[in-house]
Amino acid sequence: MAMAFGTFGLGIAEFAMMGILGSIAQDLQISITQAGHLISAYALGVCVGSPALLLVRKFPLKRILLLLSVVILAGNLCAAVAPNFTMLLIARFLSGFPHGAYFGVASIIAQRLAPEGKATQAVSIMMAGMTVATVFGVPLGTALSNAISWRLTFVLVSCWSIISLYGIWRWVPRMDALPDTGFKGQFRFMKSPAPWLIVFGTLIGGGGVYCWYSYINPLLTNVSGFSVSSLSWLMVLAGLGMVAGNLIGGRLADKYPAGLVAAVVQSCMVVTLLSIFFFASVPWLSVLLMMIGTAGLFGVGSPLQYLIVRFSKGGEMLGAASIQIAFNVGNALAAWCGGLALQAGWNDRYPALVGVPLAFIGCMLLFTLHYKYERQLSKQTE
Known part of the structure; x- marks a missing residue:
């Protein structure tokens, strides 16, 4: 605390x-x-x-x-x-x-x-x-x-x-x-594909969700029909989704493999982004999907933060910090990608649709991480 x-x-x-x-x-x-x-x-x-x-x-x-x-x-x-x-x-x-x-x-x-x-x-x-x-x-x-x-x-x-x-x-x-592994030893974990799957799963998968979330305000006002004055309480609901997603993701990842939890949550984001694209004009459903989307955005955070430490032996601090780099870079790239859809003259639904293939790629990277590397690590630990 x-x-x-x-x-x-x-x-x-x-x-x-x-x-x-x-x-x-x-x-x-x-x-x-x-x-x-x-x-x-x-x-x-x-x-x-x-x-x-x-x-x-x-x-x-x-x-x-x-x-x-x-x-x-x-x-x-x-x-x-x-x-x-x-x-x-x-x-x-x-x-x-x-x-x-x-x-x-x-x-x-x-x-x-x-x-x-x-x-x-x-x-x-x-x-x-x-x-x-x-x-x-x-x-x-x-x-x-x-x-x-x-x-x-x-x-x-x-x-x-x-x-x-x-x-x-x-x-x-x-x-x-x-334990100090020397300057070069801090980077040795990068020779394994597993940390890169975590980093790019975070960057690309999270970026897919940020494509939509970066432009949540115009979506809620121009498509869902909410007033500008109601955005404050809507953002509070979005924040509550983040709180719930983070805590639930952490609890699930202690009961089930963390990589699998992150992959399943990310796969749910693919469905959520598609649903936002098709149903954003329904106000109550738009709010529900927003909360599910923000829950998923932070639901993968603690499982991946936990996993990167396990897969970066000898360079744990650098590995753990790299997750935040991935989130920030993904956020920046997502805002640019989502903005391209709006610059092309498409309406405010389309940033969510742009995020779908990115969320899907992130999902596949995390499933690969679980089935190819996480299960193997668990067997070695046992």
């Missing part, structure tokens, strides 16, 4: 930006397009920061987590006081820098602390902070931005980071550093 406080802050830092872009653009006198670069800067920080774990691989795990929490605090404080767009852009990069690394280290600690047979549930509880942020933290940050100033959103994350920092210091037990 202490580590979940950290992912809660990261969730606000990452997702609240979508709701405050307009306020930032108006205050700094820049275009919405320019303001959108602040989202890209965060994603770039995630991609750069995760491999930087190699520099601190000899540190005890708790010390690394505390260090990352300090960087989260510093990055959001800098964003809160940034005097201009350039400094805010740098601050957003710094804020994203510890994101993937935090999830990577925290997932390893969660598995070490978990009782036997509860490892994936422990990872899902650690990750739950991010999903809960979409229900409570992001709406609060957006409300503060609209009522007073967008800077208060980053002040909120900074204050929460202090609470998270204390929680980790107080409640996470000291743990020795992972």
Whole structure:
């Protein structure tokens, strides 16, 4: 739970930006397009920061987590006081820098602390902070931005980071550093196809769902017929789907093979995206499918986060952090792919249809992972 406080802050830092872009653009006198670069800067920080774990691989795990929490605090404080767009852009990069690394280290600690047979549930509880942020933290940050100033959103994350920092210091037990396999040894796990199946299953499969979710607002208003004022409570429902999917995925992955759970959830996303394309005009069904879609989006997270640690012996931190890189890269590519459909003049249903083949490919990659590698690993463990 202490580590979940950290992912809660990261969730606000990452997702609240979508709701405050307009306020930032108006205050700094820049275009919405320019303001959108602040989202890209965060994603770039995630991609750069995760491999930087190699520099601190000899540190005890708790010390690394505390260090990352300090960087989260510093990055959001800098964003809160940034005097201009350039400094805010740098601050957003710094804020994203510890994101993937935090999830990577925290997932390893969660598995070490978990009782036997509860490892994936422990990872899902650690990750739950991010999903809960979409229900409570992001709406609060957006409300503060609209009522007073967008800077208060980053002040909120900074204050929460202090609470998270204390929680980790107080409640996470000291743990020795992972065995050092040398710099080259950190990459040795990449010689096996299994980690690549996990990474690309995450990137492509998750990207398929993000094709639809990146354009959820125009779909709900232009196709499903909801008013703009109702989007706030609809996004809360979407967040509740994320919370439920994350916790259910973790529980199922402790009872059944994690790769199989992730593959089945991803296959359900293929059906869900097709259903969204055909039935989005039915309001109540559109909301139900939205919640199923967001549940599936996060339902694969903890099973794959658990699996990548098992398949990256000698480079566990780098492997665990790579999942967050895959999610962020998949998100960025998905927004571009879904946008192509809209630029072509197709209506707001079509980003969901564009995501179907991507979700299907991700599904096939995860089924391959389970039947070819996960079952073999289970036999070796037994």
